[in-house]
Amino acid sequence: MRLLKDALTGITVLIIITAIITLIAMAAAPTLTDGNVDLSSGTTADLFNFSVVFTDADNDTATYVKVIIDGTEHELSETDPNDINTTDGKEYSITGLSFTSGTYSYNFTAADANDTASPLEGGTFTVTEAVVAPSVIEYFPSDNPSTPNGTAQEFAVRFDHEVDVTWEINDIEVHNETLVPAETWANYTNSTAGVGEYTVRASGSNENGSDIAEWTWTVTDSTPPASVTNLSVAGRGMTWINWTWDNPSDDDFDHNEIHLNETSKGDLPKSQNYYNATGLVPDTNYIITVYAIDSVGNKDTGMSDENTTLPNTPTGDVNLTFGNVAVNFTDVTVAGNTTVVGSITNPANHYFAKVSDYYYYIETTADFSSVNISIPYNAGDIDESLVKLYHYSAGSWNEAANISVDTTNKKVSGDVSSLSTFAAGVPQRPIITINKPDPDEMPETSEGDELEFNISVDQIVTIQWYVNGTKVSGSHDKENITLSKSAGTYIINATASNDNGSADNASWILTVHPKFYSTGYRIWDANYDMSTTYTWTPQSFSGFFYDLEEDVSSETMTIHLDSKTDRFIDEGELEYKSVPVSVYFDYDSWGKYNLTGFMAEKYFAAYIDDTEIDDVDPEDLLSHGYLSKILIDEGGESSEKHRVTIGTTLPLEEGYALKAVDVDAESAIVLFVLLKDGEEVDTGEPVGSGEDYIYTQKIG
Incomplete structure (x- = not known):
């Protein structure tokens, strides 16, 4: 089997690529039409509006639409934002542009997202200077004024242009000013207008027009009527004064206003020409002032008169009543005024229990022989027979004379020779x-x-x-x-x-114990009436120090038992105490010192203020923790006398000896040296007759 790669060897493969070309049409540019300005000519006071129609075949939206006026761009806005179709034209506009005088050219430009429209020439327009009439920019007063007659009233106005200003009152010219500069005050003042209402007008004018400022000015009556005449007292008593007068004859007189001691008492109609002041204080000066007032409220300066009420305490025998208080004078020789004031203020402490509501402060300016005072009291649960009238005089409370108690009317009375502060009271039991x-x-x-x-x-x-x-x-x-x-x-x-x-x-409740109840016996015995707190002193315990000559001791010991059967002495229940006591030196000229006893021996405690040894200051050794035994205390009349000659010594305690080394018999001066165990430890200053030889030894 042949591999594919081998099969392809030597075979030419032709790859044909076909290019597909798509033609895209270019978008059309927007156009501008109908560009214009609403005014081909105007003034500097006018506002100019511009508009143009934007059209785009592709229905694109304008990115901007502008009008260019003499090189200055102004962007236009959609006239109708709801119009979204630009294929049939959409208007853009700008309004409210103002210009200085001159001739201006303008054109329009626009663009969408893809292209720019060709500029649209608009044309020209002309602007001339506007003619502006003057205008009021400020005036004074800002409200319609009201002025009392005879008072100057100022008016003022400012205009925005230079003007001639004419001032009129009720359409009659009263003043004018020419060529008043722009924004400068023009003024007019009048103080002679009579009572009434006026129209005041300020008119500013120039070749461009005029403007006015106008006020309604009220001139009020400010002339008061004449004062009342013949103001005098028609009658008076202890608590009233009646004044009369003649009213003024002014046509516009309306009423009178009454003041008594500068306090208003209200108005009186013009038909009344008197005022009766009541509720006054006896023997007191009062000043009445009557003000005449016209129909518009003008008040004259007033007419015044001063007079005095009669005193409430005339001469003779006078009985006065002030509420529940009675003041009965005998033989008043000089009339005067009497007052009674009830107060809770106590003028001074007193030993009686007050049963009246107040302290009654009673005073008079009258001269009299005697007076009987009667004041009320509160019965409560007191013994009314004990109620007394007290008066405070000469710095103390005293009982009145001839005191009488009216238990029916709950009043107490008594005679005094002078007035003061009074109170009803019941004497307090002694305390x-x-x-x-x-x-x-x-x-x-x-x-x-x-x-x-x-x-x-x-x-x-x-x-x-x-x-x-x-x-x-x-x-x-x-x-x-x-x-x-x-x-x-x-x-x-x-x-x-x-x-x-x-x-x-x-x-x-006094308890007397046997003689030796708390101290005195040498032995505490539970079988006897002896205190469980028992103290031993030198008189009961010979082991304590006692100075027979000075009759002083300093040591005590106290035991504190819980009961008579207590046989345990706990910590703190046995207390030994030794306190310093002051005694004289045996040599009296040295004064006193403090000693303390310890175990029947006496110890030096301190030099004190009563120590009279030269150059020795008070010093408390006990406070420093030192207990110093007294070795020798001699020099008194009963003490042994010692004779020391030159070269001989006076043996002291603890190995000390005092040796006289030189004597000046004529001057009675001796030079001593102090020896300790035969060795010299001090050469003191020469000592004269009656002087002290002092050696200081540091302790501790």
């Missing part, structure tokens, strides 16, 4: 204040010890003290007593009383 001891702490003491009881009372009272219901002898009217009782329980009472009543008793 005891316990000063010591505090009764809440159940006072305790020991047999033989004294305990002071002290009270204070807010009033003058009678005081009495009682022990278990029995009066304490010699305690009458005393605010404090001192008791020393045998062991037992006692009820202590203090009473205080006066005419105002009795105070609540001051009471204590």
